[in-house]
Amino acid sequence: MKKSKDVLNLPVMAITEGDLIGKAHSLLINPNNGTIDYLLLEGEKWYLEKYTLAFSDVSAIGHNAVTTEKKANIQLVSQVENAVKLLESHVPVLGSRIMTSDGLLIGKVTEIFFDEHTGEIKGCELTAEGESEPAGIIPVAKIITYGQKYLIVNEDANIALTSDLQEQEDTTPVQPTPAKVQTATENQTADKDDETEDPLKIFGEKQREYLIGKKVSKTIIDSNGNIVAAEGTVITEEVIEQAMRVDKYVELTMFVK
Numbered sequence: 001m002k003k004s005k006d007v008l009n010l011p012v013m014a015i016t017e018g019d020l021i022g023k024a025h026s027l028l029i030n031p032n033n034g035t036i037d038y039l040l041l042e043g044e045k046w047y048l049e050k051y052t053l054a055f056s057d058v059s060a061i062g063h064n065a066v067t068t069e070k071k072a073n074i075q076l077v078s079q080v081e082n083a084v085k086l087l088e089s090h091v092p093v094l095g096s097r098i099m100t101s102d103g104l105l106i107g108k109v110t111e112i113f114f115d116e117h118t119g120e121i122k123g124c125e126l127t128a129e130g131e132s133e134p135a136g137i138i139p140v141a142k143i144i145t146y147g148q149k150y151l152i153v154n155e156d157a158n159i160a161l162t163s164d165l166q167e168q169e170d171t172t173p174v175q176p177t178p179a180k181v182q183t184a185t186e187n188q189t190a191d192k193d194d195e196t197e198d199p200l201k202i203f204g205e206k207q208r209e210y211l212i213g214k215k216v217s218k219t220i221i222d223s224n225g226n227i228v229a230a231e232g233t234v235i236t237e238e239v240i241e242q243a244m245r246v247d248k249y250v251e252l253t254m255f256v257k
Helices: 081-089 165-171 184-197 199-211 237-245 249-254
Strands: 011-014 019-030 035-042 051-054 058-061 066-068 074-076 097-100 105-114 121-127 136-139 143-146 150-153 227-229
Touching: 019 051, 019 081, 035 081, 035 105, 199 237, 227 237, 237 249
Parallel strands: 011 066, 097 150
Antiparallel strands: 011 019, 019 035, 035 051, 051 074, 058 066, 097 105, 105 121, 121 136, 143 150
16 A cells, blocks of 8 residues: 655656656546556756656656656556546546535645555545544545535544544445345345445435536537537537436536536
8 A cells, every 4th residue: 555645846867778768747646547647756856847757657656766667667647648638637636625524624635545556546634624634534435526626525434534544444344144035025125225325326426416407617528529518518418318318417517607
């Protein structure tokens, strides 16, 4: 397990060439997958275009440097389409304010914890408004949405904090096998209860209610170059359904005013 401060500002070294090729400037996060997809690198001259290193090409994150196999793994940002898209969507996570699915602002993200091998985010540190010391870590299971300005979490996230993600993973109890097979009626009842209490569904409904009537702040285009919603379009149920059909719903939620 690593955290953002274990990476940021570290020099990046190419093993084959034995050469320092930049410094880790920031993390590019994929909000759909909850992963760190790229490291954004800063060269010796700050005014030149930045470079990017895919997280999958990171060999190791050491105490003194981040290593990658060869210089060829480093590319200009403008040459990596996926990196450009992540920069345009601008979901920093670090520094984002944290809001529960029932609309309670509980603080901000002051640290990100992730798997050093896969880049998968495992949790986010919560520091309450007006406090200097963190209250604890929100496990990824309690995170619903990584947004441009807000991290949306379950209603009980602030009482499910942990100080050790690894310890929590190691001690998560295994659910026992049921003593009997449920009947069809019992299954239907259980499904109904699960549906009622599903925080993701509740948030989805609230998010739709919030979007209806808002205006699109940036023209959204699908993968074929077709306009899904032009800038200034008033969001309706039809606009939302169209965005979902072409996998642009997340982008729609990011660019509203």
